[in-house]
Amino acid sequence: MAAKDPNKGYVALLGWTLNAIDAAEQFDRRYVVVAPEWAREFAEANDIPFLSWDFERLNDRSMEIATTLQEMGVDVAIPLFEETVEWAGAINAVLSGNPRLHGQAVLFRDKALMKRRAQLGGIRVGIFEEAWDRGDVIRFLKRVNQTLLKLDGDPNDPIHLKAFDKAGCLGHRVIRTPDEVDHIPDAEFPMLMESHLDGWEFAVEAWIHNGKVQFLNISEYVTLGYSVFVPASPELEAWRPRVEEEIEKLITTFEIDFGFIHPEYFVTSDGTMYFGEVAFRPPGFKVFELLERVYGFNAYQGLILCFDPHTTEEEVAAFFPKEVVDANGFAGCFGVYPRQRVVSELAMPAETAEHPYFESHELTSPLESKVTKRNAFGTHWGLVYFTGDDPDTMRDLLAHQEDLDFYV
Amino acid sequence: MSDHVDASADLAGASTPAPARPAPLAGPAPRATFDQLAERFEQCLVRVERASRFAKAGVVGPLLEVGHRLLARPGGAGHLYEQIARIEAAGTFTGTDWDHPDTLQPHLASGTLEHGEPALGTLEMLSELRLLAVAQGQLFHLQISAEGAQHFLAQVLAFELDRLFGPATEADRQRGDHGDAVRNVLTFIAEGVGYDHVLDSLIAEIERILAQRPIMVDNVKVMITRVATHVADPEHTTTAPSLGVNRLVSALYGPTAGCREDPGVEVYRQRVAALDESGLWQEAREFALAMHSTGLVSPYHEVFLHHVNGEREDLVGAALGLSRTGTEALSCYGPLVTRLIETAITPDTLQAIYGLALMVERGVLFDPAVAPALWGQIGLQAAPAVEGALQRAGTRQPAHTMLLAGTISVLGQPLGLGQGNNPTCQAARAISMWALAAPDYLLRLITRATRDHDIQMLFEGEPISSAELGAGVATAPVADVDPVSVLLVPHLDRIYAEMGRRCVGREGDPHAWVNREMHGWWVGRETALVVDLASGDLTDVEQFVRRFYALYHPLYNHNRPVVHPQPAGIAVTDSLGRFIGWHAISILRVGVDPTDTMRVYFFNPNNDSGQDWGHGVVVSTEAHGERFGESSLPIGEFASRLYLFHYDSCDVGDMAAVPADEVAAVEALARGSWAEDR
Known part of the structure; x- marks a missing residue:
């Protein structure tokens, strides 16, 4: 455990992520982990400061968590998962006496509200609408394609459907024909519908302190839902000035003073940047781990640093490296989905395992032989990590993994 | 600010976003250093x-x-x-x-x-x-x-x-x-x-393997060589080498007075040239003794044999350790044996000297078709595919040399065949069976496969040609087997699979038709099966056991010996008696062992037949009357693991005479192990 700075308060981590807890343990801030009761045994066995809380239920005890943390001397609550973003907003509203923080968090949790807010802030977004039932989806699909001056019989442009409050690719579907609408389960409504943008999609991770971006990473998606690497290739990094402008707009529009945002953008072929969505929590696909591989700094510690309003400018300046130039290579990961309908075992392709860029994988042997059909973008079976010096090799390598069987 | 505008304008024109999906990586995949x-x-x-x-x-x-x-x-x-x-x-x-x-x-x-x-x-x-x-x-x-x-x-x-x-x-x-x-x-x-700490168990292991006289002894030789290097190293003097170590090491590296201190083959070549008559005889006898007591051939033996070959038939016979029977065969077929030694025995194939000795000793050359077939095989050029297959198997001699040496080994040691680490027990069993009972047929198959890269068999009158068939049971090239197996197994495996395919849809176990068509006329026309194919359960165990006893047990089959090796199916179990899988063996003979226990002696194409099948059923490979390469079990224990055999009704003896308690004991052993849930 690192020596703790007694002049600083506590931070509360909302959610159970061992890497985040380890980062807090090794950092100079005192901390407490707020997580469900199932984590108590492990926490106590390992002397991890722990407060049990059920994030599933919003009820009249909800104020209790905020006051408990306040009495413990906690200055700020940091959300680690999509499901705890709103909780963090509510708690921080109490801790900092700023009720607007809760409203801000709600914007991050509801994709339709988020888009509206962005649009109000002059940020460019695609066409979007809320869907409350299947009729809405069919109507939107027709209207979008009518707008594109498609004739009867022309293939439709697809539309994207996303659950309001799910993280990342969960619940993300692409629909081209009215037939496909029938496959959407009732439980997924209401959702957000967006027109399809043909372009280069990427994500940004921005650590913000005092309303200023302290570190901005561009994560290059090789294939959405499959693979990502950091820092982005020089071709994408060439867009950094434009990306910084867009991030400044987001900060202003969403009134973000402290914390961390993870937005996604499209660049279309005419060079226009479209805002996709933004999350107020660490990204999936282990981008934090990738950043640590190439920059050496612990991204979770950066999170604690930026969320904590008591952090000094000097601390922040000393903590973060210089983007891109301080990276000692490229780190990427690939999310594995079984390609066959029936699988019996994990079989790392030899060419992957032997590749100089290959680092490790977190795949496990299949528990079931039947592979569930992917109806939405779904959840991968585990990540495969790579590091290396050349962005083109990295991109080709990650793309090539899609053609390989990791489960046979 | 204007910088930004300019930059983005340039970018919009210069770079096309969304890079095209790259082509699959070409060339050999890079490998981390x-x-x-x-x-x-x-x-x-x-x-x-x-x-x-x-x-x-x-x-x-x-x-x-x-x-x-x-x-x-x-x-x-x-x-x-x-x-x-x-x-x-x-x-x-x-x-x-x-x-x-x-x-x-x-x-x-x-x-x-x-x-x-x-x-x-x-x-x-x-x-x-x-x-x-x-x-x-x-x-x-x-x-x-x-x-x-x-x-x-x-x-x-x-x-x-x-x-x-x-x-x-x-x-x-x-x-x-x-x-x-x-x-x-x-x-x-x-x-x-x-290595001191592992030597004792290692030597016991080697002795056990050699007692089965396998054709493939490369691993054993590696083990002995490592042990020899180890015990010769003056740094390792903590334990004196045991008798067992010395016997094995000397069989390979110093079996005779002339090479006791392992002088190297060049030195030995000069020494042999200078030996007098009594020296030559002593060398020949010592080589033969070392070879027959271990089943291993020393590199010096090869030098000696070539030295006397073509000049001194009597010394060749002595160096091969022939009895009067073998000497008789040698005197009848001297020129053939001389040519075989000249063409097949090389430093890379010297283990075939042991096969040669046993082949001559067996009298198989007296079979009217065998000697001409062997003459025909000398110098037979192999098809390019065969040459390639043998090279991939790691041989260092041309295919015709390897195959001739391999043929000699197989004819001399029919029970020394092993399936290697391949799922092809049927093919290994077939080769062994023919080497034993139909050597001329086996030689015909070898010739066809070597020259034409094709084997033809008839299935119920319809021809099957291996060259026209896709893969069989084995999907990879056969590995760790003798040259004849490298040659024949892929063909036999494919034909076997094709015969099985032609039985699809028939009621009953396909072995009922395939085994007879595949192996030879002597395989029984009828098939006894103790497993009900539809349910997988045991069916009519008593009838099955009684029939087996009445067919094979001398007390109930009118003392009729096993005439030809008979294919049979075994349910193999592990040392805890749990079912592992079905396995092909052949029944060779039934008789009493030195302790008057009635035993079934059989051939198991597994490389190492000494296996513990659980619940006290331990397959023996020595000390219970086995000949080299045979496995044996008391007949009751054997019957308890048997699930399929062939018979002709006319040969079945007195089924009613088989004691009920013996039948019950067999059934109990089966039901206690592989048939537990059946």
């Missing part, structure tokens, strides 16, 4: 060192992943051994069973290496390197002493003798690098601990 892996391991190790105790598990994964790849490389085990103290202190074993080395079990360690996930196998290997450091006093561990560590490692090595000395098995190959990694670590540890 040792140094790259070592550097990666260092990074992973630092991450483990830095992680909090509760977060070790998450960062140990990559360490094991990279560690595994390093261990699979030459020098990897040594590299990690140098850092083992750091690896231990970093907390690699934290929260795992390996955190308590005093509770580790050698046999479980062995199981983890063989069957565990690579990550667990790597933990096990790292743990063993750690114990080696403890054993050598380079690392102090609170929970285990240097002696304890030494003892543990010696036992692990003894369990893993095959891995340590044997070739890569099919299972190893299927597991990719894992086999290499385990082998590297074990070799490194064996060198550290010293």
Whole structure:
């Protein structure tokens, strides 16, 4: 455990992520982990400061968590998962006496509200609408394609459907024909519908302190839902000035003073940047781990640093490296989905395992032989990590993994 | 501000977003170098060192992943051994069973290496390197002493003798690098601990294998060579070499007075040229004695045989250790044997000298078709595909030399055949059966396959040509087998599969038709099967057992001997009596052993037939009246694992005479093991 700075308060981590807890343990801030009761045994066995809380239920005890943390001397609550973003907003509203923080968090949790807010802030977004039932989806699909001056019989442009409050690719579907609408389960409504943008999609991770971006990473998606690497290739990094402008707009529009945002953008072929969505929590696909591989700094510690309003400018300046130039290579990961309908075992392709860029994988042997059909973008079976010096090799390598069987 | 505008304008024109999907990587896939892996391991190790105790598990994964790849490389085990103290202190074993080395079990360690996930196998290997450091006093561990560590490692090595000395098995190959990694670590540890500790169990193992007189003895020779190097090293004087070690080492490297001190074949060649008459006779007799007592042929034997071949038939006979029967055959077929020695016996095929001796001794040359067929095979040019297959199998002589030597071995040692690590027991059994009972037919198949790369058989009158068929049971090239098997097994395997295919849709077990068509006219026309095909349950056990006894047991079959080897099916069980799979064997003879127990003697194409099938059923390969290469079981125990045999009703003796308690005992043994849930 690192020596703790007694002049600083506590931070509360909302959610159970061992890497985040380890980062807090090794950092100079005192901390407490707020997580469900199932984590108590492990926490106590390992002397991890722990407060049990059920994030599933919003009820009249909800104020209790905020006051408990306040009495413990906690200055700020940091959300680690999509499901705890709103909780963090509510708690921080109490801790900092700023009720607007809760409203801000709600914007991050509801994709339709988020888009509206962005649009109000002059940020460019695609066409979007809320869907409350299947009729809405069919109507939107027709209207979008009518707008594109498609004739009867022309293939439709697809539309994207996303659950309001799910993280990342969960619940993300692409629909081209009215037939496909029938496959959407009732439980997924209401959702957000967006027109399809043909372009280069990427994500940004921005650590913000005092309303200023302290570190901005561009994560290059090789294939959405499959693979990502950091820092982005020089071709994408060439867009950094434009990306910084867009991030400044987001900060202003969403009134973000402290914390961390993870937005996604499209660049279309005419060079226009479209805002996709933004999350107020660490990204999936282990981008934090990738950043640590190439920059050496612990991204979770950066999170604690930026969320904590008591952090000094000097601390922040000393903590973060210089983007891109301080990276000692490229780190990427690939999310594995079984390609066959029936699988019996994990079989790392030899060419992957032997590749100089290959680092490790977190795949496990299949528990079931039947592979569930992917109806939405779904959840991968585990990540495969790579590091290396050349962005083109990295991109080709990650793309090539899609053609390989990791489960046979 | 204007900079930004300009920049984006340029970009919009210059770069096309959404790069096209790259083409699949061309050329051979790049491979990480040792140094790259070592550097990666260092990074992973630092991450483990830095992680909090509760977060070790998450960062140990990559360490094991990279560690595994390093261990699979030459020098990897040594590299990690140098850092083992750091690896231990970093907390690699934290929260795992390996955190308590005093509770580790050698046999479980062995199981983890063989069957565990690579990550667990790597933990096990790292743990063993750690114990080696403890054993050598380079690392102090609170929970285990240097002696304890030494003892543990010696036992692990003894369990893993095959891995340590044997070739890569099919299972190893299927597991990719894992086999290499385990082998590297074990070799490194064996060198550290010293082979002394494993010698005793090793010698017993070699003796047991040699007692079965396999054709393929390359592994055994490697083992003996390692032992020989070890005992000859003056640094290893802690234990005096045992009698067993000396006997095996001398059989290979100093079987006679003329080469006792292993002078090298060139020196020996000069010595032989200078020997007088009595010296030559003594050398010949000693070679023969060493060869027949171990089944191994010394490289010096080959030099001697070529020296006397063509000049002195009497000395050739003596060097082959022929009895009067063999000498008679030699005198009838002297020119043939001379030519066979000239063309087939080389330093790479010298083990065929043993096969030659047994072939001549067997009298098989008196078969009217065999000698001409062998003459025909001398100088027979192999088809290019055959040449390639043998080269891939790792031979260093031209195909015709290898195949001629292989043919001699097979004819001399029909029961020395093994299936290698291939799922082709049927093909191995067939070759053995023909070598024993239809050598002229086998020679015909060898000729066809060598020259034409094709074998034709009839199935119920319809021709089947192996050249026209796709893969059979074996999907990979056969490995670790003799040249004749390399040649024939792919053909036989495909034909066997095709015959099975032609039985699809028929009611009953396809073996009922296939075995007869495949093996020969002597296979019984009717088929007894104790398993109901539809349900998998046992059916009519009593009838099955009584029929088997009345067909094979001399007391109930009017004392009729087994005339030809008969194919039969066995339910193989492991040492706990659990069902493993169906297996092809052939029944060779039934008779009483030296203790008056009625036994079935059979051929098992498995490479090592001494197997414990559980519940006291232990297959014997020596000391119960077995001939070289035979396996045996008391007839009741054999019947308990039998599930299929063929018969002709006219041969079945008195089924009613078989005692009920004997039948019940057989059924109980079957139901207690493989048929438990049937």
